[in-house]
Amino acid sequence: MRVRHKPWAKSKLNQHSNLVVQSPKDHSGEWYDIFHREAPLHVEIGTGKGRFLTGMAKKYPDINFVGIELHESVIVTALQRCLDEGLDNVRLINEDARGLTEFFAEDEVDALYLNFCDPWPKNRHEKRRLTYSAFLAQYEYVLKKGGLLNFKTDNQGLFEYSLESFSKYGFILQNISLDLHHAKTKDNVVTEYEEKFAEKGQRIYRCEAISSE
Numbered sequence: 001m002r003v004r005h006k007p008w009a010k011s012k013l014n015q016h017s018n019l020v021v022q023s024p025k026d027h028s029g030e031w032y033d034i035f036h037r038e039a040p041l042h043v044e045i046g047t048g049k050g051r052f053l054t055g056m057a058k059k060y061p062d063i064n065f066v067g068i069e070l071h072e073s074v075i076v077t078a079l080q081r082c083l084d085e086g087l088d089n090v091r092l093i094n095e096d097a098r099g100l101t102e103f104f105a106e107d108e109v110d111a112l113y114l115n116f117c118d119p120w121p122k123n124r125h126e127k128r129r130l131t132y133s134a135f136l137a138q139y140e141y142v143l144k145k146g147g148l149l150n151f152k153t154d155n156q157g158l159f160e161y162s163l164e165s166f167s168k169y170g171f172i173l174q175n176i177s178l179d180l181h182h183a184k185t186k187d188n189v190v191t192e193y194e195e196k197f198a199e200k201g202q203r204i205y206r207c208e209a210i211s212s213e
């Protein structure tokens, strides 16, 4: 992904510390406090510009959403979307998602979303894929038993790899779609990348993996 440097992004993120959580580790186990209410907690990894996250937050006002995104020049657009929409059920974390188990306590999260993550197609880069077993261990730790990991990609190779990886790790697979945009699904909120790929006629793959631990 090409990331354009935006020198003003950091100060804008700092100005909105009510929405962009500055020390996520300090809130592990107590995210309901950040939202000032008890509600299911859903977390998106690699939120990008926030189209999916804000779309979900609008559609499901009774759920608390957290988006994690590494690049400030990208997450700043997600912040602007939250401000424009006046959403009070979204918080953002501008950090590496590798810190997931420090940001959230064991069994704190009801659902995770992983949308169009980098496929890292070379075998020697397997450990960088966000569906590699070391990441799954983190997802399983923060997810409640029966919690859902929702995964979408346009990349067939990554999808096949991920199905195997989820299954080997003990996640139970359900609602697998090999062509989401031609399936009878009523419940799909489209991401930025998804729109671009679908417009080019690429298939969108989707599955849900249930945490059984």
Ligand SMILES: C[S@@+](CC[C@H](N)C(=O)[O-])C[C@H]1O[C@@H](n2cnc3c(N)ncnc32)[C@H](O)[C@@H]1O
Binding pocket: 001, 045, 046, 047, 048, 049, 068, 069, 070, 071, 074, 095, 096, 097, 098, 115, 116, 117, 118, 191, 192, 193, 194
């Ligand atoms: C290909 S983009 C997809 C963006 C969005 N999910 C979508 O579907 O439109 C992947 C995003 O994940 C972010 N990302 C990749 N690795 C990450 C990590 N370890 N922690 C947080 N964000 C990450 C990237 O910066 C990028 O914005």
